[in-house]
Amino acid sequence: MLFDDTYKTIAAPVEALFKDKGSKFLSYAYPLSQESEVKEQLLKLRAAHPKAVHFCYAYRLTPDRNIFRVNDDGEPSGTAGRPILNTLLSADLTNILVVVVRYFGGTLLGVPGLIHAYKTATAEAIQLAEIVEKSVNDIYEIKFDYIMMNDIMRLIKEEQLPVLRQEFDNDCMIMVEVRKSQVNKVLQRMEKQEGAELKYLYTV
Incomplete structure (x- = not known):
């Protein structure tokens, strides 16, 4: 690497x-x-x-x-x-x-x-x-509709992403930490989630 x-x-x-x-x-x-x-x-x-x-x-x-x-x-x-x-x-x-x-x-x-x-x-x-x-981690914000909750939560759990903040309403937002070496894999999986919006915030 x-x-x-x-x-x-x-x-x-x-x-x-x-x-x-x-x-x-x-x-x-x-x-x-x-x-x-x-x-x-x-x-x-x-x-x-x-x-x-x-x-x-x-x-x-x-x-x-x-x-x-x-x-x-x-x-x-x-x-x-x-x-x-x-x-x-x-x-x-x-x-x-x-x-x-x-x-x-x-x-x-x-x-x-x-x-x-x-x-x-x-x-x-x-x-x-x-x-x-x-580890060097990138912070991302995921925005999605409430109906996608289970899919998004499953992905977060399977990839073991620490959740920093979450807001659940009709529009939902979760802020997660992604280890640098994991980023590509997580991004590829996220792209398959139709309608979910992923935004890079900063690196820690």
Whole structure:
């Protein structure tokens, strides 16, 4: 199969601590589903750590891992965000945000020292996290007449499609999750249901 329909992420937020020459590096890893959540987490961390000097981070998003961003937040360029991201790359994780909060301890660590500290702090958090494998699923909406209910429900049951929402009236609507590797098969079966309308919504 050309398309890999699974990806690895973390199950729940974790935090870890790495110390070097008096500096403290608190690393926070969060499961992430959209970019707007990044700002929210940063605001919470800044409020929780008013005396910290740097809030460096990296994140990766989407199952095909093509959305990512790094931020050095005032540290020398390439010494913080990039090492955090590289650690996520080597663990092959996506849909994840890691923020490393630094308290300066009075001693400069230099570029190699900083890279090591941010990388290690990130690795420590990942080690504590529960890594989970998730499948890539497309969300579809099925619209049909009430008289087709049994046929549609049978298809959903046989294909083991999780139902996210349903509305039953004269016109019925069911929102289902279809695993990427199953999509073609489900679409072919749906096309045989005369009068049923299938609409792709988004991918999770």
